Amino acid sequence: MNIEAAGTGIFAIVLTMAIVTLATRWGGVYVMSFVPISYRVKQFIQAMSGSVLVALLAPIAVTGDSGARIALLTTAVTMLVLKKPLPAIALGIVAAAITRQF
């Protein structure tokens, strides 16, 4: 089904996006209220929560341009050395900007 990108159609699209996103924000909590959290489930979720970020980042690192890769590398190294997210993120972005000037 295609929605025309005009007037109420646009509002319907944005509202749909909002409802789907809200369902993901509430869904995890709602489901957990029926499923008891065993040690195994906790371990699964803990491993999963870090893995989501890794899964999101892996293709960015592999398919990104050299600017993207150097940005991630800079952030990783800075984070390991300084253990502070703000300088790590800032230096990563600066590294990408510098790389892309060449």
Added chain:
Amino acid sequence: MACADTELHHLDKPLIWSGFKQLAPISIFVIVFGAAFGLAATQAGLSSSTTVVMSTLVFAGAAQFAALDLWGTHIPLFTMMMTVFAINARHLLMGATLYPWLRHLSPAKRYGVMLVASDANWAMSMQAFSRGKPGLGLLFGGGLALWFFWVVGTWLGVYFGSAVSNPESLGLDMVMGCFLLSMVIGGEKNLRMLIIWTVAATASLLAFRYLPANSHIMVGAVAGGVAGTVWGAQNDEH
């Protein structure tokens, strides 16, 4: 700290305000990222009001950027829904990981707090819990900060975005990636996590290559979760 487990779910105004303030410095980047979105949305043909309303109601950067790819004179509703769901499925995990503390709250508070759940404030609150400190103030107060600055940033991007003509040359497209990476590395680091991350990354890349678009996030997450269950169980037996 003699903080019992039952006190960690505590949530009051000072804690929410403290969470807001703790996430405020990160919000500088949220403004920049929001501005990048506002600019990209304008270029994709969204009106300024649509863009700001989207940031206000959806409040999910990656999903909103992905939605711009699908924008045209006609928008495929089902594809849009699945894309937004796939990218935001990690919220399901956030809710699940937060449940041990959220369950002590009334349903209204529990779901109210989750309205503003996103990567940064979730990670900060989980970090607080793992150190034995109350984390729900960070989740809600921090979430309000992120949401507020995300909308402000979007608005700035829409109205003054012409100043940043090429956000990629300034590295601004890497804000999200660098942020998420700093969260990964800031977390628990040991051999078990390294194995889990490797499994997650490998599964994600395979899915990215061979499975439908955006499925790689859930595939990698589930693979990493399974790896964590297997590895953790082995540790228990010894």
